[in-house]
Amino acid sequence: MPKTIKLSKGLNIRLKGEAEKSLRETSVGQYAIKPTDYLGVFPRLLVKEGDSVKAGTPVFYDKYRENIVFTSPVSGTITEIKRGDKRVLLEIRIESDGKFTSEQFDTLDPASATREQVTDKLLKSGLWSLIRQRPYGTIADPANSPKAIFVSAFDTAPLAPDYDFIVKGQGEAFQAGINALSKLTNGKVNLNILSQTKAPEFLNCRNAEITTFNGPHPAGNVGIQIHHINPINKGEIVWFAGVQDVITIGRLFLTGIYDSRIMVALAGDMLKSTGYYNMRRNACIRPLIEINTLGDNIRVISGNVLTGTKVEPNNFLGYYNSLVTVIREGNYHEFLGWALPGINKLSFSRSYLTWITPEKKYSADTNVHGGERALVMTGQYEKVFPMDIYPMQLIKAALAENIELMENLGIYEVEPEDFALCEFIDTSKTELQAIIRNGLELVRKEMS
Amino acid sequence: MKALRKYLDKVKPQFEKGGKFEKLHSTFDAFETFLFVPNTTTHSGSHIRDAIDLKRTMSVVIIAMLPALLFGIWNTGYQHFLSLGQNPGFGAIIGYGLLKVIPIVVVSYAAGLGVEFIFAQVRGHEVNEGYLVSGMLIPLVMPIDIPLWMVAVASIFAVIIGKEAFGGTGMNVFNPALLARAFIFFAYPAKITGDTIWTGGLTKGEGVVDGFSGATPLGKAAAGAIDNLPSLHDLFFGLIPGSIGETSKLAILLGAAILIITGIGSWRIIVAGFAGGILMTLIFNAFAANQYMTLSPVTQLMMGSFMFGMVFMATDPVTAAQTNRGKWIYGFLAGFFAIMIRVFNPAYPEGTMLAILLMNAFAPLIDHYVIEANIKKRLKRAAAVVKS
Numbered sequence: 013m014p015k016t017i018k019l020s021k022g023l024n025i026r027l028k029g030e031a032e033k034s035l036r037e038t039s040v041g042q043y044a045i046k047p048t049d050y051l052g053v054f055p056r057l058l059v060k061e062g063d064s065v066k067a068g069t070p071v072f073y074d075k076y077r078e079n080i081v082f083t084s085p086v087s088g089t090i091t092e093i094k095r096g097d098k099r100v101l102l103e104i105r106i107e108s109d110g111k112f113t114s115e116q117f118d119t120l121d122p123a124s125a126t127r128e129q130v131t132d133k134l135l136k137s138g139l140w141s142l143i144r145q146r147p148y149g150t151i152a153d154p155a156n157s158p159k160a161i162f163v164s165a166f167d168t169a170p171l172a173p174d175y176d177f178i179v180k181g182q183g184e185a186f187q188a189g190i191n192a193l194s195k196l197t198n199g200k201v202n203l204n205i206l207s208q209t210k211a212p213e214f215l216n217c218r219n220a221e222i223t224t225f226n227g228p229h230p231a232g233n234v235g236i237q238i239h240h241i242n243p244i245n246k247g248e249i250v251w252f253a254g255v256q257d258v259i260t261i262g263r264l265f266l267t268g269i270y271d272s273r274i275m276v277a278l279a280g281d282m283l284k285s286t287g288y289y290n291m292r293r294n295a296c297i298r299p300l301i302e303i304n305t306l307g308d309n310i311r312v313i314s315g316n317v318l319t320g321t322k323v324e325p326n327n328f329l330g331y332y333n334s335l336v337t338v339i340r341e342g343n344y345h346e347f348l349g350w351a352l353p354g355i356n357k358l359s360f361s362r363s364y365l366t367w368i369t370p371e372k373k374y375s376a377d378t379n380v381h382g383g384e385r386a387l388v389m390t391g392q393y394e395k396v397f398p399m400d401i402y403p404m405q406l407i408k409a410a411l412a413e414n415i416e417l418m419e420n421l422g423i424y425e426v427e428p429e430d431f432a433l434c435e436f437i438d439t440s441k442t443e444l445q446a447i448i449r450n451g452l453e454l455v456r457k458e459m460s
Numbered sequence: 461m462k463a464l465r466k467y468l469d470k471v472k473p474q475f476e477k478g479g480k481f482e483k484l485h486s487t488f489d490a491f492e493t494f495l496f497v498p499n500t501t502t503h504s505g506s507h508i509r510d511a512i513d514l515k516r517t518m519s520v521v522i523i524a525m526l527p528a529l530l531f532g533i534w535n536t537g538y539q540h541f542l543s544l545g546q547n548p549g550f551g552a553i554i555g556y557g558l559l560k561v562i563p564i565v566v567v568s569y570a571a572g573l574g575v576e577f578i579f580a581q582v583r584g585h586e587v588n589e590g591y592l593v594s595g596m597l598i599p600l601v602m603p604i605d606i607p608l609w610m611v612a613v614a615s616i617f618a619v620i621i622g623k624e625a626f627g628g629t630g631m632n633v634f635n636p637a638l639l640a641r642a643f644i645f646f647a648y649p650a651k652i653t654g655d656t657i658w659t660g661g662l663t664k665g666e667g668v669v670d671g672f673s674g675a676t677p678l679g680k681a682a683a684g685a686i687d688n689l690p691s692l693h694d695l696f697f698g699l700i701p702g703s704i705g706e707t708s709k710l711a712i713l714l715g716a717a718i719l720i721i722t723g724i725g726s727w728r729i730i731v732a733g734f735a736g737g738i739l740m741t742l743i744f745n746a747f748a749a750n751q752y753m754t755l756s757p758v759t760q761l762m763m764g765s766f767m768f769g770m771v772f773m774a775t776d777p778v779t780a781a782q783t784n785r786g787k788w789i790y791g792f793l794a795g796f797f798a799i800m801i802r803v804f805n806p807a808y809p810e811g812t813m814l815a816i817l818l819m820n821a822f823a824p825l826i827d828h829y830v831i832e833a834n835i836k837k838r839l840k841r842a843a844a845v846v847k848s
Binding site for chain 2: 247311345347349354363364377378381387388391401405421428432435436439440441445
């Protein structure tokens with residue numbers, strides 16, 4: 013009987029433009045690996061422009077952890093190596109040859125493999141980068157032993173993809189992935205599912221401890237789930253991966269190749285048509301966006317509206333993203349906007365009318381709705397932060413760069429994404445996620 | 461509106477750096493953002509933001525104070541004509557009330573906002589909305605016959621010492637509106653005491669009907685005239701002398717409802733404050749060492765500025781405790797001490813102002829211990845893991 017955890021704090025932001033549950037094909041020729049997707053990695057190139065690569069060919073490695081390599085998602089040619097200020101590596105662009113051939117990594121049944129064998133195969137294929145750790149959110153270190161591994165099988169963020177739809181038919185690969193992950197820890201693999209899920213791929217999963225969750229966003233955040241099942245204390249490490257990451261790992265063990273196919277949801281109310289697309293990691297998103305938007309004043313986000321990254325329409329999908337959201341830019345003035353009843357305004361506050369119609373969907377834009385102020389209102393963050401941590405005090409400790417206080421208040425348990433809702437509802441428009449990221453980086457550098 | 465927006469866009473460069481009116485930038489910005497929500501878009505973190513902002517939050521608080529203000533205006537006229545033994549029509553009552561109250565409100569806003577605008581310009585940041593609420597609270601806690609120059613001085617003191625000296629909105633330790641009141645109480649004690657200041661015109665010695673005393677219920681209680689207190693009906697509806705906004709408990713409760721329903725005011729502080737006051741009164745009832753102590757909790761809470769203080773002053777989020785658990789303790793002690801000071805101390809007929817200011821000073825300490833408990837819990841959890 014799986015354990016059920018009911019969360020009451022949080023907020024489901026209902027936006028228009030949910031991805032239609034229809035699978036579409038699209039042809040993508042351009043791919044780019046973005047070293048900026050990986051926190052704490054100092055990339056060292058292994059290829060140059062003009063080189064031929066296959067899926068699984070190492071393209072760059074991490075300077076301080078040389079066994080962690082990053083590999084190409086497709087076969088083709090390296091077309092451009094793009095750098096930014098101070099020669100920071102921004103993109104390694106690959107043109108696909110359409111054949112999708114892969115390096116050979118040999119099949120292996122994870123159920124009968126040793127930890128070393130599993131680790132070795134993941135490192136060689138570059139798929140080790142799919143496994144991240146808490147605290148800090150960096151790529152896991154193979155030298156560590158995590159106390160548990162977590163997989164969140166659902167996403168509660170606005171317009172997030174439906175993982176029941178994504179995992180359909182992928183049960184064998186998903187199970188193989190879970191089996192592989194279970195070898196990497198002495199503890200359990202925790203699979204956290206939504207109470208309403210009907211996917212047999214999740215419900216019948218073996219080698220994993222299944223916990224059922226029920227509640228509004230951020231119940232789908234892996235950090236919140238870790239906190240309620242097996243909270244992280246100072247010095248402890250937990251690893252996590254997403255559903256499609258587990259599937260990709262499973263395919264590696266079952267077929268011996270790097271199969272970079274994923275399903276990407278395209279959502280947002282500035283699109284003519286939404287849907288789920290069969291794509292590959294690091295793909296260019298231009299085929300999804302061009303001739304599909306309802307105007308030019310748009311913001312394209314790789315990821316969801318709370319935690320995603322702004323990208324240009326001809327840019328590339330983030331390595332860890334399965335969602336592209338397109339919404340309107342909010343660069344307009346509104347006369348006495350703060351004083352009007354605001355029937356169509358999206359707000360957590362009861363001074364607007366949003367709370368009266370909880371099922372209504374809203375059109376969101378990027379307007380900040382006010383200037384940045386000092387922290388005035390109290391007791392707000394706690395309403396959307398379902399952890400036994402004091403969010404405002406943790407933010408202040410991070411601002412003060414007080415490492416000991418941050419540790420005492422639970423910095424090891426949080427990631428910026430857990431503060432995204434607090435940032436959304438904040439009356440003072442404080443940049444909470446950036447503050448927490450700075451705090452985490454400060455602690456990470458101090459502890460290393 | 462398009463024309464207004466076009467005009468603002470046209471003159472805006474003159475207020476930016478290098479423009480003719482560079483020194484008035486903060487003032488221009490304050491008026492521009494009052495008329496139009498800024499067109500800034502998100503550039504870090506969450507791409508979408510809640511429609512709430514501090515302006516709307518402060519607007520809700522002002523709306524919550526309107527019932528008290530409107531009744532106060534009426535009551536000012538009512539008490540004045542009562543003292544003269546006259547019975548004019550509604551129009552005359554409101555007219556007199558407006559004539560006395562509006563100047564106080566105007567002076568409070570003008571003096572306070574003037575200081576805020578200067579500080580914002582000198583410091584180079586936007587004018588903060590904090591004073592929108594304090595500027596309305598200050599008149600509501602003033603006695604009606606207060607000289608306007610005193611209101612101005614008190615407002616300036618409240619903004620400079622009560623807020624800007626600490627770093628502006630969000631950084632202050634003490635409630636600025638209460639500081640204004642405390643300032644007047646301690647700096648001009650002769651002018652503020654006595655019974656004449658609470659009824660319009662009485663200080664000037666205008667003709668008073670026999671038998672009319674301008675004493676507030678608290679004044680009477682402090683003088684020992686317990687038998688002479690107004691009826692519960694008068695206390696509840698506010699047909700008594702007192703500060704402009706404190707008399708009508710009905711209006712205050714309406715305001716409390718607005719604050720709690722919109723979630724802007726902390727219900728924990730309000731409920732805890734009432735609970736603390738009730739408990740202290742019950743303790744006094746048990747001892748009954750003098751007649752004052754025998755007053756029932758209902759009467760005690762409805763006298764003076766207790767309810768106004770608990771609903772509008774104690775709930776100021778910046779100066780109250782910031783943790784939810786802390787708010788219970790803070791509110792309870794504020795109510796508790798308010799009644800204690802009032803009954804015990806002959807020098808302070810009203811204890812609410814002092815009790816809240818005292819708890820403002822203790823709020824960080826209360827929060828500290830609440831946080832410490834959380835930290836200890838986390839460390840204990842980590843230690844348990846190490847052991848096992």
